[in-house]
Amino acid sequence: MLYSTVPAHEKRAAFRARLATGELLRLPGAFNPLSARLIERKGFEGVYISGAVLSADLGLPDIGLTTLTEVAGRSAQIARMTDLPALVDADTGFGEPMNVARTVQTLEDAGVAGLHIEDQVNPKRCGHLDGKQVVDENTALKRIRAAADARRDANLLIMARTDVRAIDGLEAAIDRAKALVDAGADAIFPEALADLSEFEAVRRAIDVPILANMTEFGKSELFTTDQLRDVGVNIVIWPVSLLRLAMGAAERGLDQLLAEGTLEPKLGEMQHRADLYDLIDYEGYNTFDTSVYNFDIAR
Numbered sequence: 001m002l003y004s005t006v007p008a009h010e011k012r013a014a015f016r017a018r019l020a021t022g023e024l025l026r027l028p029g030a031f032n033p034l035s036a037r038l039i040e041r042k043g044f045e046g047v048y049i050s051g052a053v054l055s056a057d058l059g060l061p062d063i064g065l066t067t068l069t070e071v072a073g074r075s076a077q078i079a080r081m082t083d084l085p086a087l088v089d090a091d092t093g094f095g096e097p098m099n100v101a102r103t104v105q106t107l108e109d110a111g112v113a114g115l116h117i118e119d120q121v122n123p124k125r126c127g128h129l130d131g132k133q134v135v136d137e138n139t140a141l142k143r144i145r146a147a148a149d150a151r152r153d154a155n156l157l158i159m160a161r162t163d164v165r166a167i168d169g170l171e172a173a174i175d176r177a178k179a180l181v182d183a184g185a186d187a188i189f190p191e192a193l194a195d196l197s198e199f200e201a202v203r204r205a206i207d208v209p210i211l212a213n214m215t216e217f218g219k220s221e222l223f224t225t226d227q228l229r230d231v232g233v234n235i236v237i238w239p240v241s242l243l244r245l246a247m248g249a250a251e252r253g254l255d256q257l258l259a260e261g262t263l264e265p266k267l268g269e270m271q272h273r274a275d276l277y278d279l280i281d282y283e284g285y286n287t288f289d290t291s292v293y294n295f296d297i298a299r
């Protein structure tokens with residue numbers, strides 16, 4: 001009940017230790033704190049906190065409109081609700097290198113286990129859209145150096161995302177990734193790779209963990225976890241997937257309501273009240289007050 005009792009520094013150490021094994025860690029995007037609990041309950045290794053989801057949730061496009069305060073606030077809400085490590089999307093770091101440093105410390109205070117900073121210009125866009133632009137290498141490296149220097153917990157994972165692949169091709173992206181590692185990146189997020197052979201090539205070129213972004217309706221094919229494991233990927237995210245699923249179901253539900261005036265036929269698709277209460281450990285609150293949970297829920 002209430003919040004996770006695992007301190008953030010322990011989640012970070014555990015995340016590092018698991019990454020060091022070389023296994024593939026699966027991080028679905030938690031679109032709210034409740035979904036983070038479901039991800040944990042199902043047995044995934046971590047949760048991802050997506051910038052695209054945060055902005056969409058606010059009804060905004062993912063073009064760098066959200067502020068550090070908003071991202072940190074949502075990160076804290078999600079991270080404290082799960083024992084799992086959380087990896088958060090810090091977009092371009094919210095400004096100049098000194099802003100990046102403050103971003104890192106603020107997100108560290110929010111309790112995340114890691115964050116990624118990308119090399120796009122501002123205004124940024126989804127990495128799977130056409131027409132992206134990236135900053136020059138020196139600017140990208142300065143962001144990562146500032147990030148690595150700013151953390152107070154050495155286990156906070158600083159991941160560098162490069163969007164160069166879609167602009168200058170795979171070789172340029174690999175060169176950028178190598179330079180980002182030399183600048184202090186603990187892991188690399190090569191955005192919008194075209195196929196598995198490209199993941200293999202990045203894997204061969206660098207020694208740090210690499211992330212695969214299995215976002216739907218984008219530039220990458222949706223590879224299975226087995227395929228990604230086979231080419232040596234260490235972290236896979238499905239950043240927006242749970243939101244897409246939930247919004248798809250919500251839309252169909254509203255259509256049903258309009259058409260028939262009742263949601264009765266949709267009950268089987270809904271999370272049951274009993275399952276919701278189980279997920280939030282409603283009964284556990286009887287520790288404080290035995291009159292809190294003294295009812296039965298019919299299935």
Ligand SMILES: C[C@](O)(C(=O)O)[C@H](CC(=O)O)C(=O)O
Nearest residue numbers: 050051052126127128215239
């Ligand atoms: C991973 C990502 O940065 C995100 O914000 O979740 C997005 C996902 C998306 O828009 O599909 C991305 O740029 O790939």
Ligand SMILES: [Mg+2]
Nearest residue numbers: 050051052089
């Ligand atoms: Mg993003």
